[in-house]
Amino acid sequence: MGRRPQPDIRERLLDACTDHALAHGLPDRLEPFTRATGASARVLIYHFGTRDALLRAVLGQARRRQVELYGDLLSVRPGEAYTDTLLRFWTSMTGPDGQPYLRLFGPLRESAEQRLWPGFRRVATTDWLGPLEEGLRSLGRPDLATLVLAVVRGLLADLDATGDAERTDRAFRAFLDAIEPRAADGQRAPAATSGPSTASRPSASAAEDPRGAL
Known part of the structure; x- marks a missing residue:
């Protein structure tokens, strides 16, 4: 047996x-993975079946980590304006913690073939709408979720193309001010919530069926 x-x-x-993969991107061959794991290519194939199955499993694992990292950041916090929550989300996503995920998933979003992740671009466009709608409901504007997501994705593309973090940060802050202007004391109203948020989060069920990313 x-x-x-x-x-x-x-x-x-x-x-x-x-x-x-998060540090260096998906490799074209198994050798980088054999060096990273100390296991032979034969052992990797034994456990994952094929190279593509291993790559899909890696994408799924990275996705689960991203959901864990960003899930709480998108949740409503009692006593905090949701626009401030969104600013923290943006800062983390464009900072050192978020950059590895943007580098890993970005090429998939741009790929027309999407061999490893069929339907990725559609999923990546809609995946975060649920959590955003739930959070923006604290402002009475769940209908803004599509607009917020579009602004985030557009500014991420800008940042990737230009590397101008200062300008894109300033643009995102201006967008948040348009959603919810600050009061005379410079503060925004805290989120209206009666308890812990029940924001729906993106599902990351199986490694072989990873979900989309920003």
Whole structure:
């Protein structure tokens, strides 16, 4: 009777491959993953089946990490204006914590073939609408979710093309001020919520079925 892949070993290999992909991007060959894991290509194929299956699993694992990182940032916080919540979300996404995800998922969003992730561009466009609608409901404007997402995606494309973080940050702050102007004391009204947010978060169920990203 042949040996079966062991889930704990597979998970350790997947974590190491995901760390490498977030730091360096998806490799064209298995060799970078073998160096990152200390395992042979044969061992990786044994646990994941094919190279493409491993790449899809890596994308799914990276997606789960991104959901964990950004999920709480998009949730309504009692006593905090949701526009301030969105500013923290933007700052994290464009900062050191978020850049690895933008680098990893960006090429997939631009790819017309989408071989590893069929339907990626559609999912990446709609994936965050639920959490944004829930958060913006605290301002009485859940209808702004599509606009907010479009502004975020547009400014991310601008930042990627120009590297001008100061200008794009200033533009996003101006957009937030248009949504909810500050009072005379410079403060925004706190979010109107009676309890912890129940914002729906993007699902990241299976490594082989990763969801979209900003």
